[in-house]
Amino acid sequence: MAKRYLSLLIGFWLTLSSAFSQTSDPFPVSGNFNQPLKEFIESVQDQYQIRVFFRPEWIVNLKVEGTYNETPALEIVSTLITPIKLKLSTYSYGNYVILPDEGFIVPEDNTSNVDEGPAVVTIGNAAQAEGGIATLNGYIKDGKNGETILGATVYALNLERGVVTNEFGFYTIELPTGRHRIRVSFLGYEDEIREIEVRSTGSLDMELFEGLTTLSTVTVTGDAPDENVLGVSMGVEKINIQTIKKLPSLMGEVDVIKSLVLLPGVSTVGEGATGYNVRGGSVGENLILQDGAEVFNSSHLFGFFSAFNPDIVKGLNLYKGGGVPANLGGRLSSILDVQLRDGNFKKIEGNGGVGLLMSRLMLEGPIQKDKSSFIIGGRGSYSDWILNQAKDLDLKQSEAGFYDANIKITQEINNNNKLYLTGYISNDRFKLANDTTFNFGSRILSLKWNHVFSDNIFSSTTATVGQYKYKVRDDEGINQFEMNASIDYKAIDTEFELDFIANHNIVVGGRTSLYEIAQGDLEPLQANLNSEAINIPSEKALESALYIADEWEMTKGITVSAGLRYSDFRNLGPGDVFIYADGQPKSSATIVDTVSYANGDLIESYGGFEPRLGLRVSLGPTSSFKASYNRMRQYMHLVSNTVAVTPIDVWQLSNTHIRPATSDQYSVGYFRNFKDNNIETSIEAYYKKTNDILDYKGGATLLLNNTLEADLLQGEGRARGIEFLIKKKDGRVTGWLSYTYSRTELRASSPFSSETVNNGEYYPANYDKPHDLTIVMDYKLGKRVNFTANFTYSTGRPITVPTATYRLGAIRSLADYSGRNQFRIPDFHRLDLSLTIGRGFKRSKRVKSEWNISVYNVYGRKNAYSVFFDRNSRAFKLAILSVIPSISYNFRFQ
């Protein structure tokens, strides 16, 4: 009995001891080591799935040397760091932090220590050295999933200059031969410092790891000029998807497009409006690209939800017109470049979410580890259930919903070749009761090939086919019909990044797109007198561009970006061109002749240069002055005479009667960072002059109009503004405040007074909102809890108001209106709050999740969505979005 008892006791003690050992002496290592301490820590992290947080520059001179046998790794670390007054602290099991101890001296950030550092990577070899300059290139990747990181900064600390990775995560930097300290950084990731010995041109791929959650006792700060000061480009907003995901949103659904409206210079005409306005431009003046493919409708459900799945999006670049690079064009006001993720190259993961209106699921993983990956995601709405709950019979019988799906496959063929295949499909449907049904959607497929010719030449070639299509169908009553319209396009573009010349970064390329627009075919579903078939002939055009651009570092403090783009447009047959009588307003009644063109015949051509210029003058390590000019041309126009565009608005190609629109934008800015670049500030001013923008005559019919040019006018616009931005990037509280004061005015004149708008005087554009203020605050309440608030305020949009009524013939009440857009609706303001509570942060957890509770429009502001006037000219505003609480559940599994 005693023996048995003793056995139990010993067994219990051994178990307890083992558990205790696990917690007090974990992670044993064995072997012969001769490596920098940083590398040692990284290998232990991988081996045991733990995290050790540290500042690399504090331990850069430490090295693990010797033979160990089952020695606790953390003990080795402690032993090395203690003499230099650092200590290893346990944050939680599996998470450790190297912190300064009393007497620790922060090392100077200068190259004098470099020679003593043992962790030096050698690039090239001396036998291949050419002169004193070499090129270093490579990819920057996410160390966790292998995805490339675009927009990461590769900065030579000793030279105080750097470059940014391109959209494929590739960088190229000219360095003199010799020793350099390179810092790689990107928002949300820990900085990576590398000591390199450059002997000749060579490659170096590097990985970044996500940074730890910033708490009050540990902060990670930058100590060198940041991208907003460093880069030549201005008028560019780069948004990380992680930032977007934290913002409070309608019904808890992350909206990539709506996040843009929180930026200076970007606005909408109202809640639920499709599209956005940038620096005084209409919705149709914004080009939206998803991995290089054009997207014509950026939202679902009439603007309430974005067309982009946030789980698939890697990041956004919004070029607001002041700094559009020469490789982008085709629209007057902005280019939104949405980059999609490649997928996890290392392991299969997924995430999803369940909300009140829609759900989503995404799966990613390697096809061949570190070589190829896939990512697939889809979303679908079930908003019909809300409609079915309504008591109103019409609502019960109504339908409103959408779905979309993305797939992307990335294949690394070898070090010099990479392929990407991307597909996207979406569909929206809407039907009120037994009335007309509306369907619209997109299909896009693109194939991209990246090729590294040499250390100095990187190329990217993309082929894309896409379609945006909508259908309207009425099955009821005697006027049954179906109408179909579509935009089809095929595009191919190629670009070369050349790095032959020191201090120059040259880009050369071209793009050509073939568009076919079918503006509408209406077919009656049964023969009757009141519906007749209408066929608007399709239009076809080829739009091409060639460009060359260079970013030249003239001196240490002055960088010039210069680009020249030449765009060419050809309107092709088959088609009929109407000839109108001279001296009379264009109308269907004044057509005097018709000229027919066969398939492929050139009907009309346009073209012109589009210079792009940028200048950055460094005023110090944390401030710079920038100036830019660019000219843009637009050949494809979104024709809409409504305040807010609808998904079935008409796209019209330039032709014999409709000239392309052009804009010239000038901008200047001052950029200044504070507190080690933790606080960014900027002030930018711009002036934009636009010519030949499309406006419409009073009473214009735009849909199914065979003589659309007769209902349009081409006028001019002018926009000017000043944008202030202050942003805090790090710490427990982050966020930004942006304020824009801007004015946008249009003028549409005609030789015929009956067509002239507003007597030929400038009038405010529909989207002219002089004051626009946004405050975004993100507060980390704890490791798992995040609180976000955003407040927006803007001037009410302009409206045309009936000022009197009169009788005419049988009409008992006809409104007489003010000049166009001479009045305004009430100002818009709204406060949104969001609380995110995460679960399952332990490294061993296979499923991580979070609950998001948000309140949209906290104080129930009744912002005017639409304004109506009754027959007595009394104004009514329709507010549709009051206080909307929501809860959603998001999960991630691996």
Add this chain to the structure above:
Amino acid sequence: MSRQLIISILLLLVLFGCREPFEIGGIHEHNRKLVIDAIVTDTGENAYIKLSYTSQFVPGRGVVYHDEDEAIVSVSDNTGAEYMFTAAGNGEYTNPAFAAEYGKQYQLSVRVGDSFFQSGWESLPLEAGAMPRPDYRPDTVQVLSVNGNVSNELAVTITDQITKKDENIYYHWKLDHYYIYDAYGQPGTNLEGSHRFCYISDIPQNELLIHQDRAIQQFAGADYQYKLSSVLFGNKMIYDYAVHIIRYNMPIDLYVYFDNIKKQLENTGGVFDASPSSIQGNIEIRAGEMQVLGFFGVFNERSTRIFFNQNELPFRKLSLPDNPAACPGHHNITLENNCFNCAAVSARFNSTTKPSWWR
């Protein structure tokens, strides 16, 4: 269907949304404009010139329109002849002897106080007017009630037969409706047999009827029915209902003008509507500060009438209530209790004597 999409979205949102009035600041005192509504024709029968003013809505009072009865109105032709139009009350000006002629151009002149207005030169369209060939058919229409419900109601749809030509023709119709009221219980009404009828013009339909018939060579000569209007079936059709159909041919510029007005009527100023604007006609200011709206048209004109009653329609037969033994006081007189004194009705046309044109 863009219109349908817009209406569908708005209906859905309205059903969920909140609608409330608000004041638009900054609207200044109303500077009234003169409204000229003028049509002269080749027959002179259905010509009219009416002058009135725009009016601002006054809370608590609604809209009060004012006519102009003291203007000097004339029509000149390109030979130098001038035809004066005299005030006939209610802002109307007439000249029974005037009829437009082919080959001539005409210009309207209006002087009001210190202001002087003139139209452009207008002439008759080349295509001579053809007699309208109206017809009617039983139908149903959707009616939106004040509480927002939509229902299907019985109606009579009036059409006009149009023959396609080898030129574009632009039509404008004006419909005047009349019905017979049986006012048995009231003295002073005409006794026809056992009935005391009065012949009253109905409230005009608040609609603008225009149509562009495009010349399509292969269809020249073909006929088709064009829907003009629908009248709800009711007591007014018990005895006889008459519709006087005036069909005008007009030139393209005035068709465009009317078309713009029609689009304006559909515009409510919402976010999915085009920015509205004042519709400028073909009349300009020559002197003075006052602004002007409206138009002057020189049209071909033909007219005819159609009659129908419930016995000619496949609907259930309506009947008036039994004749009352005695009619109540005037406060209780309604259309239903047969005591209505049509002589007291303020209608455009009101007669206890059967008009000569009535069938």
